[in-house]
Amino acid sequence: MGVKRSHAEMSGRPKKQDAPTASDQPQSPFMPIFETFRAELDEHHARREEIIKASRDITAASKKIIFTLQRTRKLKEPLPQHVTKTNKDHHDIIAERLKNVAKHLQGINSFRYARQISGGCQEWMEAASFQHYLETARLLSYEESRALLEQVSRDEEGRSVVLSPEDYVLGIYDMTGELMRFAITAMATQGLPTIPLEADDPNADAAGAIEVDSSVPVAGQRNVLTDMRLLRSALEGIDAGSGPFAKDAEKKMEVMRTSVEKVEKSLYGLIVRGAERPKGWMPDMDAGGGRAIEVEG
Amino acid sequence: MAANGDAMIQTGIFEDLQRKIDEDTAVKDALRDIVQSLEKQDRTTQSILSRSHSTATQDLQSVVKAAQTNIDKEIATIQQLSEIASKHPYYKFNYAWTRQMQDACYSVLLCGWLGGFGKGATGQLMTIEDVGSLMKVPVNLKDRDAFHLTIEEYLLALISLLEELARLARNSVTLGDHRRPLQIAQFIKDVHAGFQILNLKNDTLRKRSDGIKYRVKEVEDVVYDLSLRGLLPKD
Numbered sequence: 001m002g003v004k005r006s007h008a009e010m011s012g013r014p015k016k017q018d019a020p021t022a023s024d025q026p027q028s029p030f031m032p033i034f035e036t037f038r039a040e041l042d043e044h045h046a047r048r049e050e051i052i053k054a055s056r057d058i059t060a061a062s063k064k065i066i067f068t069l070q071r072t073r074k075l076k077e078p079l080p081q082h083v084t085k086t087n088k089d090h091h092d093i094i095a096e097r098l099k100n101v102a103k104h105l106q107g108i109n110s111f112r113y114a115r116q117i118s119g120g121c122q123e124w125m126e127a128a129s130f131q132h133y134l135e136t137a138r139l140l141s142y143e144e145s146r147a148l149l150e151q152v153s154r155d156e157e158g159r160s161v162v163l164s165p166e167d168y169v170l171g172i173y174d175m176t177g178e179l180m181r182f183a184i185t186a187m188a189t190q191g192l193p194t195i196p197l198e199a200d201d202p203n204a205d206a207a208g209a210i211e212v213d214s215s216v217p218v219a220g221q222r223n224v225l226t227d228m229r230l231l232r233s234a235l236e237g238i239d240a241g242s243g244p245f246a247k248d249a250e251k252k253m254e255v256m257r258t259s260v261e262k263v264e265k266s267l268y269g270l271i272v273r274g275a276e277r278p279k280g281w282m283p284d285m286d287a288g289g290g291r292a293i294e295v296e297g
Numbered sequence: 298m299a300a301n302g303d304a305m306i307q308t309g310i311f312e313d314l315q316r317k318i319d320e321d322t323a324v325k326d327a328l329r330d331i332v333q334s335l336e337k338q339d340r341t342t343q344s345i346l347s348r349s350h351s352t353a354t355q356d357l358q359s360v361v362k363a364a365q366t367n368i369d370k371e372i373a374t375i376q377q378l379s380e381i382a383s384k385h386p387y388y389k390f391n392y393a394w395t396r397q398m399q400d401a402c403y404s405v406l407l408c409g410w411l412g413g414f415g416k417g418a419t420g421q422l423m424t425i426e427d428v429g430s431l432m433k434v435p436v437n438l439k440d441r442d443a444f445h446l447t448i449e450e451y452l453l454a455l456i457s458l459l460e461e462l463a464r465l466a467r468n469s470v471t472l473g474d475h476r477r478p479l480q481i482a483q484f485i486k487d488v489h490a491g492f493q494i495l496n497l498k499n500d501t502l503r504k505r506s507d508g509i510k511y512r513v514k515e516v517e518d519v520v521y522d523l524s525l526r527g528l529l530p531k532d
Binding site for chain 1: 305325388422440452490491
């Protein structure tokens with residue numbers, strides 16, 4: 001290919017359509033190529049946006065589910081009727097959104113939009129594991145969670161959304177925050193939630209001289225805090241390697257540690273000053289647990 | 298702690314997870330080695346191609362030839378990469394090589410523009426299909442999950458080509474070639490027109506393609522300088 005245009009045409013003409021040429025169409029010869037690209041990119045962006053929207057809706061609905069779940073006070077018992085009823089709508093929304101995007105997350109595209117759907121999956125995981133913990137006092141395993149999400153998201157053609165191990169772990173990190181909120185709220189009303197064990201008496205004398213109510217845990221008895229510590233040590237044991245997941249995990253690790261500590265501080269306050277606390281008093285979650293009671297002292 | 302059968306965390310949950318994470322880490326490690334050698338090879342190609350800025354047009358073919366030889370090595374590495382990468386979901390690990398594939402694609406585009414790969418004459422745009430068949434990898438794959446060259450990678454490489462050509466337009470003048478800036482100006486304008494019909498979102502492609510108009514202007518300025526002084530070829 002040689003030079004096709006005279007210099008008069010080349011200089012100072014912003015629109016090439018104005019420049020009639022001998023051998024070329026007035027348009028850029030590359031237009032057909034770019035038209036193909038445009039179609040491909042438009043398709044990609046449409047899919048991407050649909051997934052982002054679904055992920056956002058799933059996140060919102062999961063947050064609402066968690067909010068309702070926080071109204072329970074008992075561990076290892078079926079959820080109260082009103083909780084199940086309130087959450088049904090939210091579960092329906094989640095299922096609907098997941099089924100809608102499942103088709104976009106198949107084959108070559110199975111990981112293409114991982115970053116877009118990941119937020120929703122993590123929040124879903126947080127809600128699912130929190131609910132499972134309230135009901136069974138157990139941690140939902142990755143395999144169970146993956147199977148559950150598959151079941152919830154399966155569309156008519158059998159396609160479903162796959163939960164990644166990364167989203168599972170990150171969801172569990174966030175779940176510790178819910179355990180913290182659950183534990184602290186419960187402590188204010190009825191004491192640290194314990195896990196009903198065979199014929200154990202949670203009221204056994206363990207707190208020493210201070211006279212306390214049932215809120216004080218008994219050594220050896222499983223309660224929310226012992227479980228949180230267990231979870232903390234398990235999560236701390238994960239080697240996230242390098243990459244984006246490691247970065248996310250590191251951030252959430254800090255928050256998770258703080259959550260455990262908040263419960264520890266609250267429990268400390270409860271034990272040290274428990275007898276002095278007026279009914280309905282809530283440990284201050286922001287300040288150090290013990291210090292907040294100084295209002296009373 | 299509670300009795301074993303009633304523990305919060307069933308045995309093996311986190312061990313299984315760790316195994317999965319470790320498996321991915323192993324894949325990443327294997328990919329990293331290949332991607333690094335691709336990067337190294339491409340750096341050599343780039344350094345050869347950058348000689349084009351100081352090589353007279355009539356001697357350009359020796360530069361192109363040397364670059365081509367080195368690109369052949371890159372292609373061999375890309376084959377290795379393709380083989381390993383195709384065993385895994387493409388988009389799970391593509392972040393590990395996408396920049397290097399872009400760079401390799403850019404080398405091919407520049408070498409092609411300079412007349413390599415049997416093009417003979419300068420000023421040719423290698424299409425994504427041209428690049429794919431040269432690299433022996435599929436392009437814009439949709440029907441199966443395997444290694445390929447994506448549209449985004451190609452387009453980003455194309456933007457790099459325009460940036461390099463803007464520089465080449467000035468340096469051609471320095472070398473006494475007053476014809477090439479015209480050719481480059483037309484080429485950049487044609488590609489720019491193509492980019493303008495794309496509906497880009499706020500991503501890397503958008504940000505980088507925003508710079509094309511400045512390249513258009515840069516080269517037009519060169520052409521203007523030449524025309525002002527009557528230095529443009531008369532034919």
